[in-house]
Amino acid sequence: MKLQQSFLPDGRVQTTIHFVHPVGEADSESVTGSRVRWAMACTPNLIQLHASRGRPVPYVRSDDPRAVTCPACQETEVFKQAAGRQEPAARRV
Numbered sequence: 001m002k003l004q005q006s007f008l009p010d011g012r013v014q015t016t017i018h019f020v021h022p023v024g025e026a027d028s029e030s031v032t033g034s035r036v037r038w039a040m041a042c043t044p045n046l047i048q049l050h051a052s053r054g055r056p057v058p059y060v061r062s063d064d065p066r067a068v069t070c071p072a073c074q075e076t077e078v079f080k081q082a083a084g085r086q087e088p089a090a091r092r093v
């Protein structure tokens with residue numbers, strides 16, 4: 001898998017991590033047995049992102065808004081809602 005990366009203003013390289021969110025049930029099981037259908041916030045038409053045998057998902061992604069670095073994902077309403085819901089890490093202990 002080739003990582004999507006971008007340069008930060010200070011010259012560091014950042015891996016692009018997209019925001020994914022559940023949108024119902026998938027047609028098939030993932031390699032982990034999950035049947036959740038995931039959609040990518042910045043590319044709504046790209047759904048059912050789970051890996052299947054012999055077909056890894058070529059995107060780095062997270063359902064935790066705190067991990068997301070994709071600027072396009074961060075602009076979406078679904079991301080903003082999820083980020084607003086997120087409690088500070090210290091309070092979750």
Ligand SMILES: [Zn+2]
Nearest residue numbers: 018042070073
């Ligand atoms: Zn994205």
